[in-house]
Amino acid sequence: MTDATQPHPHLSVTRDGAVLTVSLDNADRRNAQTPSLWAALADVATGLDPAVRVVVLRGEGPSFSAGLDRGMLAPGGIPGEVDMIAMAAGSAEAAAEVIEDFQRGFSAWAAVPAVVVAAVQGHAIGAGFQLALAADLRVVADDVQFAMRETSLGLVPDLAGTTPLVSLVGVARALEICATGRFVGASEAVAMGLANVAVPLDALAATTADLVAALLAAPEAALRELKPLLRSAASADRETQLRLEREAQGRLLHGLAGLLSR
Known part of the structure; x- marks a missing residue:
């Protein structure tokens, strides 16, 4: 049974059994993002x-997401959204x-027990790139264009993207990108x-569906233990990771x- 909801004007969510599809749904603006969307x-x-x-x-239309809606940086911003210019004019601490609230829309996906797959086509810039990085796995179309443009604007990536980027490509490559x-x-x-994996654009949906099917075919308990175990391996010390391995295995064996x- 399929169940669909729209928790935000530019976000649609569809549930089909054990699979939840979260779609950025503002194709006319290349799925530009706002703080209310992040919430x-x-x-x-x-x-x-x-x-x-x-x-x-995933994202509707030709792009996964072109990043922050540039209207957020105009005087007065976007009605109903955080006034980012006014925010910036206050204290750095405030x-x-x-920004800590903004980050939750990205960092929260690492903590969910489900495996998160990003299906990415076209532009994935800034916040779009970081949302793709929030997933555990990424399937990309052959027209994908990742870019982190924050530094070009005198800023840094701040939506929980730095840790996964460095984990995936290393410090030197992340710095260069x-x-x-x-x-x-x-x-x-x-x-x-x-x-x-990269595939032709017209194969993106089918390839993503094949990956989802393969994940669902894995024993559920083992997969739920595997995701946090592998995520911790990037930062945990050796003894901690060994303990986490044996504790997870103990639960599974039991x-x-x-x-x-x-």
């Missing part, structure tokens, strides 16, 4: 039904507190580990023993 993304992530096993993040603001295409993204004894 909606955070609410979807933090309120995720534990029965959901896979989440797909601005940082506001962010400092230059250049585009990273599909083949380079796969070569550097930024994307899992569960299997219970099944076998029935």
Whole structure:
């Protein structure tokens, strides 16, 4: 049974069994993002039904997301949204507190038990790039163009994208991508580990569906233990990671023993 909701005017959410598809839905503006959209993304992530096993993040139209809606940087901003110019004119500490709320729409996806897959086509710039980085896996179309343009504007990436970017490509490559603001295409993204696979645009949906099916075919308990275990491996010390491995395995073995004894 398929269930669809629209938690934000530019965000649609569809549930089909154990799969939740979250679609940026403002194709006329290349899925430009605003703080209210980020709040909606955070609410979807933090309120995720534990029965959901896979989440797909995608964008309608020719682009995944062209990043922050530039109207946010105009005098007066966008009605109903945070006035970012006024925010910036206040103290640096107050601005940082506001940005902390913005980050939740991106950082929350790492904490959900479901595996998150981003299906990315066209432009994925700035906030769009960082939303793709918020996923666990990325399937990209051959027309994809990743770019981190914040430094070109005198800023830095601040939507939880720096940790996954460095984890995927290393400090030196991440620095070069962010400092230059250049585009990273599909083949380079796969070569550097930024994307899992690149396919022709017309195969993006089918390839994503195949990946989702493969994830659903994996034993549910093992996959739920695997995601946090591998995420912790990037930052945990050796002894901590060894402990996490054996604790996860202990839980799984105990569960299997219970099944076998029935």
